[in-house]
Amino acid sequence: MRILVVDDDPRIRETLAGPLGAAGYDVTAVGDGAAALAAVERERPDLIILDVAMPGMDGFAVCRELRAYEELSGLPRTPVIFLTVRDDFASEETGFQAGADDYVAKPFSIPALLARVRLRLPNAPVRVIDDYLRLDLTTRDVAVRRDGVWQPVRLQPLEYALLERLYLNAGIWISRSDLLEQVFDRDDEDTKAVEKYIHFLRQKLEPDPKAPVYIQSMRSVGYRFKPLDRAV
Structure with missing residues (x-):
């Protein structure tokens, strides 16, 4: 199972890539929205962990672009988990309206995040x-x-x-x-x-x-x- 991690902070990318890789997932990590959309077309990840506050295209815009691309191409919906410091209700609502499947606030627990990943990928060979x-x-x-x-x-x-x-x-x-x-x-x-x-x-x-x-x-x-x- 392939997971795409999108975050402009290299420390977060490293923090996530280690445990996800250890759990048996094939992880690709990128630092901005444009690279994320390119990785989606190139690799077709099974799940995306997506930061919201990024320079240029933010996570909400990336998710909207992803959903439009999937609909236009007739592709199945890729689960998206937002990972962000924005923990207010309005931001969470915006995230779900953009097409997110889950919303996790920073700081976060690695075991709890892995549990959410497994929930979205129940058949993953972990x-x-x-x-x-x-x-x-x-x-x-x-x-x-x-x-x-x-x-x-x-x-x-x-x-x-x-x-x-x-x-x-x-x-x-x-x-x-x-x-x-x-x-x-x-x-x-x-x-x-x-x-x-x-x-x-x-x-x-x-x-x-x-x-x-x-x-x-x-x-x-x-x-x-x-x-x-x-x-x-």
């Missing part, structure tokens, strides 16, 4: 596989390949939540305190729970838990899922 570890973000099935055979791994809810948070931010270091708040819903300073569940995950997933490959750590920084070479 499955990520490498030669050893398999993670299906749709069914929440996890498996490792041992002796040439894929073997299911049973994870407790908190173990899976921790793995998913790390995986969706693959290559990005996350502090213990942030993981404690984001996964365990705690705002205290006792991060032993994070270390405990990291240990559990490594025991279940790593080829050698004493030399972890997937769940990496750096002293005084935190943890990360290894940078991904590809997502399929």
